[in-house]
Amino acid sequence: MSRQSLSKAHKKITELSWEPTFATPATRFGTDYTFDKAPKKDPLKQILRSYFPMEEEKDNRVFGAMDGAIRGNMFRQVQERWMEWQKLFLSIIPFPEISAARAMPLAIDAVPNPEVHNGLAVQMIDEVRHSTIQMNLKRLYMNHYIDPAGFNITEKAFANSYCGTIGRQFGEGFITGDAITAANVYLTVVAETAFTNTLFVAMPSEAAANGDYLLPTVFHSVQSDESRHISNGYSILLMALADESNRQLLERDLRYAWWNNHCVVDAAIGTFIEYGTKDRRKDRDSYAEMWRRWIYDDYYRSYLMPLEKYGLKIPHDLIEEAWNRIWNKGYVHEVAQFFATGWPVNYWRIDAMTDDDFEWFEEKYPGWYNKYGKWWENYNRLAYPGKNKPIAFEDVDYQYPHRCWTCMVPCLIREDMVCDKVDGQWRTYCSETCAWTDTTAFRPTYEGRETPNMGQLTGKREWETLYHNQDLADIVTDLGYVRDDGKTLVGQPHLHLDDPKKMWTLDDVRGLPFPSPNVLLNEMSDSDRDAHVAAYKQGGPGGRPAKAAAAS
Amino acid sequence: MSTPTKPKERSLPKIELTDAEAGALEFPDSTSRSYNYFTPQKMRATTYEDVTVDVQPDPDRYLTQGWVYGFANGPGGFPVDWTELKSSDWHEFRDPNGEWEQTIYRNNANVVRQTQQNLENAKRANVYSNFPRGWVKFLERNLGAWMHAEHGLGMHVFIAAQRNAPTNMINNAMAVNAAHKLRFAQDMALYNLDLEESHIEFDGQLHREVWQDDPVWQGVRKNVELLTAVGDWGEALFATNMVFEPLVGTLFRSHLVMQIAARNGDYVTPTLVGAGENDFARDHSYSRVLFTLLVQDPEHGEANKAKLAEWLARWVPLSLRAARELQPIWSQPQERTITFAESLEAAKDDFRTMLDELDLPEPKELSE
Numbered sequence: 001m002s003r004q005s006l007s008k009a010h011k012k013i014t015e016l017s018w019e020p021t022f023a024t025p026a027t028r029f030g031t032d033y034t035f036d037k038a039p040k041k042d043p044l045k046q047i048l049r050s051y052f053p054m055e056e057e058k059d060n061r062v063f064g065a066m067d068g069a070i071r072g073n074m075f076r077q078v079q080e081r082w083m084e085w086q087k088l089f090l091s092i093i094p095f096p097e098i099s100a101a102r103a104m105p106l107a108i109d110a111v112p113n114p115e116v117h118n119g120l121a122v123q124m125i126d127e128v129r130h131s132t133i134q135m136n137l138k139r140l141y142m143n144h145y146i147d148p149a150g151f152n153i154t155e156k157a158f159a160n161s162y163c164g165t166i167g168r169q170f171g172e173g174f175i176t177g178d179a180i181t182a183a184n185v186y187l188t189v190v191a192e193t194a195f196t197n198t199l200f201v202a203m204p205s206e207a208a209a210n211g212d213y214l215l216p217t218v219f220h221s222v223q224s225d226e227s228r229h230i231s232n233g234y235s236i237l238l239m240a241l242a243d244e245s246n247r248q249l250l251e252r253d254l255r256y257a258w259w260n261n262h263c264v265v266d267a268a269i270g271t272f273i274e275y276g277t278k279d280r281r282k283d284r285d286s287y288a289e290m291w292r293r294w295i296y297d298d299y300y301r302s303y304l305m306p307l308e309k310y311g312l313k314i315p316h317d318l319i320e321e322a323w324n325r326i327w328n329k330g331y332v333h334e335v336a337q338f339f340a341t342g343w344p345v346n347y348w349r350i351d352a353m354t355d356d357d358f359e360w361f362e363e364k365y366p367g368w369y370n371k372y373g374k375w376w377e378n379y380n381r382l383a384y385p386g387k388n389k390p391i392a393f394e395d396v397d398y399q400y401p402h403r404c405w406t407c408m409v410p411c412l413i414r415e416d417m418v419c420d421k422v423d424g425q426w427r428t429y430c431s432e433t434c435a436w437t438d439t440t441a442f443r444p445t446y447e448g449r450e451t452p453n454m455g456q457l458t459g460k461r462e463w464e465t466l467y468h469n470q471d472l473a474d475i476v477t478d479l480g481y482v483r484d485d486g487k488t489l490v491g492q493p494h495l496h497l498d499d500p501k502k503m504w505t506l507d508d509v510r511g512l513p514f515p516s517p518n519v520l521l522n523e524m525s526d527s528d529r530d531a532h533v534a535a536y537k538q539g540g541p542g543g544r545p546a547k548a549a550a551a552s
Numbered sequence: 553m554s555t556p557t558k559p560k561e562r563s564l565p566k567i568e569l570t571d572a573e574a575g576a577l578e579f580p581d582s583t584s585r586s587y588n589y590f591t592p593q594k595m596r597a598t599t600y601e602d603v604t605v606d607v608q609p610d611p612d613r614y615l616t617q618g619w620v621y622g623f624a625n626g627p628g629g630f631p632v633d634w635t636e637l638k639s640s641d642w643h644e645f646r647d648p649n650g651e652w653e654q655t656i657y658r659n660n661a662n663v664v665r666q667t668q669q670n671l672e673n674a675k676r677a678n679v680y681s682n683f684p685r686g687w688v689k690f691l692e693r694n695l696g697a698w699m700h701a702e703h704g705l706g707m708h709v710f711i712a713a714q715r716n717a718p719t720n721m722i723n724n725a726m727a728v729n730a731a732h733k734l735r736f737a738q739d740m741a742l743y744n745l746d747l748e749e750s751h752i753e754f755d756g757q758l759h760r761e762v763w764q765d766d767p768v769w770q771g772v773r774k775n776v777e778l779l780t781a782v783g784d785w786g787e788a789l790f791a792t793n794m795v796f797e798p799l800v801g802t803l804f805r806s807h808l809v810m811q812i813a814a815r816n817g818d819y820v821t822p823t824l825v826g827a828g829e830n831d832f833a834r835d836h837s838y839s840r841v842l843f844t845l846l847v848q849d850p851e852h853g854e855a856n857k858a859k860l861a862e863w864l865a866r867w868v869p870l871s872l873r874a875a876r877e878l879q880p881i882w883s884q885p886q887e888r889t890i891t892f893a894e895s896l897e898a899a900k901d902d903f904r905t906m907l908d909e910l911d912l913p914e915p916k917e918l919s920e
C-alpha cells in the first residue's frame with residue numbers, strides 16, 4: 001500500500017467509531033487519571049488489511065526456521081547450561097504476553113481516542129500471537145532437547161513455584177488495579193519500552209552464542225511488533241501529561257513501575273545471561289554493559305529525559321540506584337546465587353561455574369571472586385548426593401534470605417533491607433522503594449489525595465510460608481517436581497544425566513525441614529527481631545552472615 | 553579504487569558438539585515429552601491445547617500463592633464471579649476452531665488477500681458503474697451502517713470480554729472473535745472507500761448519518777450500544793453471539809445481502825459479506841460449545857439454564873425490535889427476491905434450532 005493510500009485508508013477506518021447515545025460501554029476498570037482535557041495524540045497507523053498478511057509472512061519465516069533447526073539437528077550443538085534456564089524463562093513469559101492482550105480493554109476504557117483504540121486492538125492480537133508462538137517454541141524444546149523434565153510441567157510449575165510468582169507480577173501488573181497505572185505506565189511505558197530490549201534483544205544474542213538459533217528467530221519476530229505497542233503507549237502518556245492533575249500519579253506510577261521492573265526483570269534476565277551462557281569470550285558485553293547501553297542510554301536518556309519538558313517527573317534517583325545495584329551491589333550475582341541455593345525446589349538444572357567462568361566474571365566484574373567464588377566452589381563440591389545435603393542445608397557461609405514483600409525477590413543486598421510492621425504483620429523489603437510501594441503507593445490515598453482505583457498487593461507473598469517447616473521431600477512431592485520414576489528430582493545442581501548415582505532423589509532430600517523466614521520473624525519478640533534485623537543488615541555480600549551473628 | 557583492508561579480528565563463538573538431542577541418553581523423564589498438567593480432550597493434546605491450556609493460571613488449579621495483585625475493591629486475576637454463570641470446571645472448554653497464532657494469521661490473511669483481490673478486479677473491470685442506482689444507495693446507506701455494528705461489537709464487547717473469563721481458552725476464543733469483527737468492519741470501510749473513489753455517485757460519509765439518525769437503524773444501534781454496556785462477560789457473549797447475531801446479524805448478512813446482491817449485478821459485496829458470515833459461523837460454533845457445556849453442567853446446569861432464560865427474556869425483544877425496524881430496507885433495492893417476512897422466518901428458524909440444542913425455553917416474543 002502506498003503511503004497516500006495508507007493514510008486515506010486509515011482515515012476511513014477511523015470513521016467506524018461513533019458517539020453512543022443509548023448507552024455507553026461499561027466501565028469495568030477504573031482509573032484515577034483523567035483525560036477530559038487531553039488533546040488526541042495518535043499512534044502509528046495500523047490497518048488490519050495489511051497487518052494480517054505481514055504477520056503471516058513473519059510467521060512463515062519462524063516456522064521455516066523451526067523445521068530447519070530440527071532437520072539440521074540444532075540440539076547437537078546446544079548448550080545444556082543455557083537450555084535449562086529456558087525452562088524457567090519460557091514458563092514465565094507466555095503469561096505476561098497474554099496478559100498484555102488482556103490489558104488492552106483497560107486502556108481502551110480509560111482513553112477517549114478511537115485511533116488509540118485501533119492501535120490497542122491490533123496490539124491485543126499481537127499479544128495472543130506472542131503468547132502462543134512462545135508456548136509452541138517451548139513445545140519444540142520439550143520434544144527435541146535431551147531433557148524434557150521441567151518443560152513438561154511448565155505451566156503448573158509456573159503457577160506453584162517461587163520464581164513463577166516473581167515473574168507473574170510482570171503480567172498481573174498489566175491487568176489489575178488502576179487501568180492507566182497497569183496498562184499504560186507499567187506495561188507499555190516501562191515494561192515494553194525499557195525492558196523488552198533486554199528481554200528480546202539481549203536474550204536472543206546470548207541464545208545464539210549457545211547454539212540455539214530458534215529463540216532468536218522467535219523473539220526477534222516478537223520484538224518487531226513492539227514498536228507499534230510502544231507508540232500506542234507513548235500516545236496515551238502524552239495525553240495523560242496534558243492534564244496537570246495526572247502528573248502526581250504519573251510520578252508515583254513511574255517510580256513503582258520502574259523499580260518493580262528492575263527488581264524482577266534484571267533478576268531473571270540478568271541471571272539467564274550471566275550464568276546461563278557457556279560463551280566466555282571477553283570481547284562480548286556483560287549484562288551490566290548491555291544494561292548501560294540499552295536501558296540507561298537508550299531508554300533513560302533518549303526516551304524518558306525528553307519527556308521532562310512535557311512535565312513528566314522522572315525518577316532519576318531510582319535509575320541511578322538500579323544501576324548502582326547492578327554495578328556495585330552485585331544484584332544479578334546475588335540473585336543467581338539464590339536461585340542455585342534453592343535448586344531442589346526448581347524445575348530446571350543449574351550448572352556449576354568453572355574456572356573459565358570465574359575468569360570471565362573477574363574480568364567483567366572485578367572483585368567477583370572474593371564475593372562469590374568460594375560459594376560456587378562449594379556448589380560444585382556439593383553437587384552429588386550421598387555424602388552431603390543440598391547446599392542450602394550445608395554450612396557454606398550463607399544465610400537463607402528474607403523475601404521482599406513487594407517484588408518477592410529476596411532481600412539479597414542485605415544492608416538495604418527494610419523491616420516494618422504493615423497491616424498488622426512484620427514484613428521485609430529489599431529496598432526503600434519496595435517498602436514505599438506497599439506502604440504508600442498501593443493505597444487508597446496518596447499524598448493526601450483520594451486514589452480509589454489504585455490496586456493492592458495481595459496473595460501469599462512469601463512462598464516459604466506455604467511450607468513452613470515441612471520436610472523438603474514432601475515439599476518437592478507436593479510441587480510435583482519429580483521425574484517419571486517417581487523419585488528423581490527435576491531440579492539438579494549439575495548437568496550429568498549420564499550417571500544415575502549423581503541424580504538426587506526424594507530420599508536424598510528427606511528429613512530436612514524448610515522454615516519460612518517471615519513466619520519466624522513474626523514469632524520473634526520485639527528485641528530479638530531488632531537484633532536479628534540489625535545482624536541481617538550487617539551480612540553479605542554473597543549471603544555471608546554477619547560475623548557477630550555467625551558467632552552466636 | 554579502494555584497496556582491500558585487513559578485516560579487523562572477528563570474534564566467533566566456538567562450535568561445540570554437545571549432543572543435547574532428544575534420545576541421546578536414557579534417564580528418568582527422558583521420554584516424558586508432553587505437557588502433563590492437563591487432560592487433553594482427545595487421546596493426544598493438539599497444538600492448540602498445548603499452547604493455550606493453563607497459560608492463564610487459576611487458584612483452583614496450581615496457583616498456590618494466589619493472585620499477587622488485587623483491584624481496589626476486590627480480588628485480581630480472573631474472578632469466576634465476573635459472570636453469573638457457573639461451572640464445575642471452567643477449564644473443560646476447548647475452542648472447536650482451535651485458534652492459536654498460526655490459524656489466526658492464516659485465516660485472516662487469506663480473507664484479506666481474497667477481499668483485496670476481488671476489490672481490485674472489480675475496480676479494474678469498472679463493475680461499480682454497472683450497479684443499479686438503487687443498489688448503490690443500498691450499499692451507501694445500509695452496508696455503511698452495518699459496519700459500525702461490527703466495529704462496535706469487536707471493540708467494546710469482545711475486546712472487553714477477553715479480559716474477563718476464567719480460562720485462557722475462553723478468553724482467546726473471544727479475542728479471535730474481536731479480531732474477526734474488527735477486520736470485517738475495516739474490510740467494509742475500505743470497500744466503502746473504493747466506492748467513494750470510483751466514478752459513480754456515492755457519498756462515502758453518509759453511513760455516519762444513517763447509523764446515527766436513520767430511524768431504520770436506531771434499533772440496531774441501540775441493541776449494539778446496550779451490548780457494549782454489559783459488564784457480565786457471559787451475558788455479553790450470550791446476548792451478542794446467541795441472540796443479536798442470529799436474529800439481526802445473520803438476518804442482515806445472510807438472509808438479505810447474500811440473497812439479493814447477485815440479482816442486483818453485484819458479485820463483489822457477497823464475497824466480502826460472505827467472509828464476515830463465515831467468521832460468524834466460527835464464532836457461533838465456539839459460543840455454542842461453551843453454552844452447551846454450561847447448560848449440561850452436572851452441578852450448575854439448571855441454574856445456568858434459568859440464567860440464560862432470564863437473559864433471553866431481556867435480549868430477544870430488543871433484538872427482534874431491531875430486526876423489525878430494519879424492514880423498510882428490504883424494499884430499497886430495485887431487484888427484490890426475498891421478503892422481510894421470509895428472511896425473518898429463516899433467521900428465527902436457526903435461532904429456534906439453537907434454543908432447542910441448549911434446551912432453553914422459547915421466549916414468547918419469538919412467535920408474536
Ligand SMILES: [Fe+2]
Nearest residue numbers: 097100127130
Ligand atoms: Fe508481546
Ligand SMILES: [Fe+2]
Nearest residue numbers: 100192226229
Ligand atoms: Fe507488546
Ligand SMILES: [Zn+2]
Nearest residue numbers: 404407430434
Ligand atoms: Zn523488592
